[in-house]
Amino acid sequence: MRKTVWMTAPIALGLCAALAWPSVGQNNAAGRARMNRTGMSATDHKFVMDAARGGMAEVKLGELASRQASSSAVKEFGQRMVTDHSKANDELKQLASSKGITLPSDTDKKHKATYARMQKLHGAAFDSAYVKDMLEDHQKDVADFRKEANKGQDPDIKSWAAKTLPTLEEHLTMVKGIRSERMSKTGNAMKSR
Numbered sequence: 001m002r003k004t005v006w007m008t009a010p011i012a013l014g015l016c017a018a019l020a021w022p023s024v025g026q027n028n029a030a031g032r033a034r035m036n037r038t039g040m041s042a043t044d045h046k047f048v049m050d051a052a053r054g055g056m057a058e059v060k061l062g063e064l065a066s067r068q069a070s071s072s073a074v075k076e077f078g079q080r081m082v083t084d085h086s087k088a089n090d091e092l093k094q095l096a097s098s099k100g101i102t103l104p105s106d107t108d109k110k111h112k113a114t115y116a117r118m119q120k121l122h123g124a125a126f127d128s129a130y131v132k133d134m135l136e137d138h139q140k141d142v143a144d145f146r147k148e149a150n151k152g153q154d155p156d157i158k159s160w161a162a163k164t165l166p167t168l169e170e171h172l173t174m175v176k177g178i179r180s181e182r183m184s185k186t187g188n189a190m191k192s193r
Contacts, residue, residue, distance in 0.1 A: 041154065044148070044152055048092065048096060049103070049104060051145075053104055055089040056089065056106065057114070057115070057137075058081045058137070061115060065077065065079075068118075069126055071178075073181065074131065077175065080171070098156075099154075117129070118130060127182065128182070134171070135179055141168050141172075142165065142169055146161075148161035
């Protein structure tokens with residue numbers, strides 16, 4: 001009887017290993033679930049989609065600023081957004097195409113709501129709202145692009161984020177300067193009353 005036990009032990013061990021194997025496969029499947037069909041991580045894919053939507057929104061709002069702003073600095077900043085973000089959008093389209101990613105053709109609900117709100121404003125009211133929105137947006141963009149540039153998994157997406165980051169940082173510096181200038185003019189106007 002003892003001989004039978006030893007003969008079945010290898011079989012039992014093999015059976016345990018076989019039963020354990022599917023769980024390893026399931027972990028790999030879970031890992032693959034975090035990758036999209038292009039082989040890109042879900043985080044990198046989300047970054048690309050967000051960057052595409054945000055870039056389109058920057059262009060549309062920049063066009064609006066160049067028409068509706070009262071300040072020449074805000075108009076110039078709006079035109080700069082059109083120029084720089086159009087270029088970045090074109091680069092992202094080419095990169096996405098090479099990765100088999102279909103980018104969205106329009107902005108999301110949040111960006112559309114911002115545009116609709118801004119479209120109703122003109123002059124100084126537009127300037128204030130636009131500068132506030134661009135400041136918040138570029139603070140977030142700089143943080144997102146810096147994160148992707150440092151921690152992204154796809155080397156091409158990571159490289160594009162790193163290449164685009166200095167332009168976004170420059171935009172942030174510019175909009176902070178416009179805000180400061182506007183605040184000092186508003187403060188001086190208030191003091192003179």
